[in-house]
Amino acid sequence: MIGGLFIYNHKGEVLISRVYRDDIGRNAVDAFRVNVIHARQQVRSPVTNIARTSFFHVKRSNIWLAAVTKQNVNAAMVFEFLYKMCDVMTAYFGKISEENIKNNFVLIYELLDEILDFGYPQNSETGALKTFITQQGIKGQTKEEQSQITSQVTGQIGWRREGIKYRRNELFLDVLESVNLLMSPQGQVLSAHVSGRVVMKSYLSGMPECKFGMNDKIVIDKQGKGGASDEAGKSGKQSIAIDDCTFHQCVRLSKFDSERSISFIPPDGEYELMRYRTTKDIILPFRVIPLVREVGRTKLEVKVVIKSNFKPSLLAQKIEVRIPTPLNTSGVQVICMKGKAKYKASENAIVWKIKRMAGMKESQISAEIELLPTNDKKKWARPPISMNFEVPFAPSGLKVRYLKVFESKLNYSDHDVIKWVRYIGRSGIYETRC
């Protein structure tokens, strides 16, 4: 199991050092600093073995978090734990920075004592932790409160406490998708997938039982077989094939496995209900058509056309096209029909920004790039043209069909809950080779 956990600043100074196991000595702290943080070359692996001691690290801005062990631990678990640790810290004091860590070091030690016991991760849900790790002590609690805390921390529903009350029962569902594309210069899709998340903000009283439904092809087909063929015909077209999905720990996985229904008692506040991935019938919101021509050894001509491919009534926002330029670029002239384009020498790219663009439109940029003659034998690698954007629909085609709330003990029904649904499609890694 995890033998120790260290946090360093960018210089390699230790900010937090907590040792859980006897086999980890103080020199482990220095070994990581010397061999990884101060190493000259780029990090070649997130797992490093130094003198039979293994170090797992992740970096958040310029802070290093390292977990150390001498055993054959579950590596995936260690990384998941490190991410979780970051989440917990962020939930407590915001951004993970040197200053915040120094200011909250007592709190961090207290957290580390609670969520890692002898190197075994324990309950790390912030919702539960915040009930008893408060920095104010727990003196004022009554006995009932104490046992409520412990039963929540160890219980089946560790993510939600009892007795939550809201005057207005409300929930927000965000379907956030990032669409990833790799396209060949000829316009052939090399790979494309959507990775989506359903993020829920729930402000519901009591211990509500929720059921979430979407246009999952498997569910719709099954329903179609069973009952109204008319409805199935209608919605059959709109259903989507989900390659795979993963759920927050509140979702009853065995129920999903057997009936493919998504039922759960949600945590209070914001959390990620599910993640999913689709690869079939993706709506690619933009198409990029590049044309790069080398004119002699000192000049490049670039023409890029982008086409929007969605309903004309919808508007895409924050569009940015990034056209890489060679390292020996000396000057660039750009002409674009829409938006603003600039050559950024420090980033070796022409950045073309368009604030808004409606569907089924087309826009173009052309640039002349002057090059310094070099005797560098190596050819320019021609990195792909990448794109960023945001569209108000789900490129996978996912639709939320319902989210039902049942709370039998309190007197509010599904109809009383105010529900909001929003779809946002963003670009993930959206690249076209040129």
Next chain:
Amino acid sequence: MCDFPFFSLVCTGEIFELKAELNSDKKEKKKEAVKKVIASMTVGKDVSALFPDVVNCMQTDNLELKKLVYLYLMNYAKSQPDMAIMAVNTFVKDCEDPNPLIRALAVRTMGCIRVDKITEYLCEPLRKCLKDEDPYVRKTAAVCVAKLHDINAQLVEDQGFLDTLKDLISDSNPMVVANAVAALSEIAESHPNSNLLDLNPQTINKLLTALNECTEWGQIFILDCLANYTPRDDRESQSICERVTPRLSHANSAVVLSAVKVLMKFMEMLPKDLDYYGTLLKKLAPPLVTLLSAEPELQYVALRNINLIVQRRPEILKHEMKVFFVKYNDPIYVKLEKLDIMIRLASQANIAQVLAELKEYATEVDVDFVRKAVRAIGRCAIKVEQSAERCVSTLLDLIQTKVNYVVQEAIVVIKDIFRKYPNKYESVIATLCENLDSLDEPEARAAMIWIVGEYAERIDNADELLESFLEGFHDESTQVQLQLLTAIVKLFLKKPTETQELVQQVLSLATQDSDNPDLRDRGYIYWRLLSTDPVAAKEVVLAEKPLISEETDLIEPTLLEELICHIGTLASVYHKPPSAFVEGSRGVQHKRLPGSAGSGESADSPDTGSAAGVSEAPPAVIPSQGDLLGDLLNLDLTPPTTSGPPPAPSSGMQMGAMDLLGGGLDSLVGLLHAAMGAGFGAPPTAMPASFPPPVSGGLDDLFDLGGSVGMPMGAYSPPKSIWLPAMKAKGLEISGTFARRAGVIQMEMTLTNKAMSIMTDFAIQFNRNSFGLAPAGPLQVLTPVGPNQSIEVALPLSTVGPVMKMEPLTNLQVAVKNNIDVFYFSSQYPISMLFVEDGKMERQVFLATWKDIPNDNEAQFQIKDCHLNSDAASSKLQGSNVFTIAKRTVEGQDMLYQSMKLTNGIWVLAELRVQAGNPNYTVMSRLVFVLTCSGANHKDYKTESREV
């Protein structure tokens, strides 16, 4: 904590100030002071001088302050054990606190203080906390047992905490169950042979229920524990799989990977024609792909594991090639791993896409990545024959870029392509030759020279090219020199007229001016060959070469099996068994996949196909040697199956045990006794005359009583004897012996090369044998063995190999391969080598067992001419893991009661009678056979043994 004196730089003034603040009356000031102390501690300053002052702050109702003091205590208690005692009272009191959080905190902290005196006080509170009404306290106490075990294992056993911990597996609270499982698994790891985690269908059922309810971390503990279970049959295996599959949709990647591990392992037991088997295979792919959208560090772990899964079951991901395409922004470690998997998945169906991608990668920035991409193109050519031509032309395009390292890498892989498809692509040689000057890496130069030598007859200026290399002969690295020597000899054999001078030159450079023995020897051999019989030389040097195999870089199948059992863990990230990077006893256990159920493992299944390249040697290199070789090569492939109707699935060890029960047991007893008696009574004439007398082993050897008592203690190891005479093995002579050193069985061998040529590429395989002995690693012969040179090798052995009853029982059939041929011999190991270190039976158990065995189960015989007294004999035997449990003196006769345990769990109890003045010992032994059947609990089989 303070192993660095220079950390103690806190100036005395500061310490003084802190001391004052710590003793202040104001609570706030106290707290701030403790915070400052902790801050200094974090940075590595030595603040141990403040120990009494900090501990004084412990008596407080401020929980935050308390926690800080505890933190300090955990760090410094070890260095100040006497003062740490001061804290005990507070701990004990806190363990009684009405607030469960405080009770838990106290017990948690106490377990972290590694001071013997404190641990004594810990026992009582811990016992209470393990039965606390509050689950939070119980789950903390469960982990505390593991802590205590780490400090003082004996204490935990004596206090009966292990049983309490076992009871917690049935706790009503899922988190308590999870922590108990985690603690037990860890404790069990350091006691490989104890049956601590007694997994049976009932407990498994409990675990599976808890799995649905506990936290993500708890699910990981439980799944990792489940993976150690071996189901009784395919039905049970299927039902567990069905209950584990929902975990594949968990958001936590570690839960997913651990579930994959359980499924991969249990799948081995499902018959392949079962519908469910196919369903399961289909269910595995999507979650594995989803892991690739996790954060890069997790992607890396996932990719290393997918690499293993793809080797074991290529069918799972064969349609998912695209997801392994490299993204421009991937970190380099992700890129390199993806590339590896792409090559493994490359097939005729997707080769066009793969090649297009690889070509793209070859223009990237990172040198390592580009090299690997170029190499990958070559591997595609070798793997998918239809694509070879396209690959070659892609490589030629890359050579045209003139980027130095790309060109060199390309030439190295083109050489391999030539070795796979001889005489097919010579047309490219001209292009290659153009780049001759830019090659500066030895591997690339050697590859180029090999190509020139191999195709010398088609290259007009081959002699000039080679001559140009010859100028700086002494500055070249060995591999280039060797290659150059061979190439020029080839050239000479092909075009004898024009190149006589050249060959003279290189031969004299190699033989006279070089001090590298390999080079010199090779030079001499060529020289003599050429001068005595040029025709023979031609036959030797220009002989048709075997083709290189398709798959390279495959992990050796036994290692792969073991790694599959470690999916998700560090071992799977390093691709090394845990014993390679974990110290001490942990992880030394080798895990294996369960044997498959039906005999559906046909020879043409992909598994067997890919595994046919067992060991390091590609299949084509080893000439077929009939059935025995096949048998040996298949050692790891086919699970031991009995000939009867539906073979009961069980691990190899249990199979063997059955076998032994059938008829082997008698001979085992016989052997023990024969061995015990042999040395002094029976001469070893029964051995086959064709072999040199094999090492007979047994207790008589242990007594080896001519030796003085002053001899260093240690496990007995017979002297080396010749196992394989040089005459029978084309000049390779092997002599050796077996020994048990520091708990590891070793085969110690001397390999002597009595032939004229260098021997390299040694590998070793065992046939199935009675105790499942198998090499624990490859044969470590790193340097080639020159003529008349001999080399000492120690090969560690494991006892987890396949089992088959041998005649005689300790017979071991071995195959050794080198670059010349494969040789077979058999030898016998001393049975004492199999006595394990924990063969000391509890006194009570011994007595009970001894009495339990009916008298007619015993065998008696005498050892003659033994001039040791009983104590000396006992300590001598102890060195060989024969433990004296008790001693009794009756009428001037010493009676020693001894126990020993074999690696497969058979106990042997013995009574040794020594009469003062009488050099003859009487040994009476009884055998206890402990067989663990899955499902049933231990059964003791007491077996009759006859007198020898």
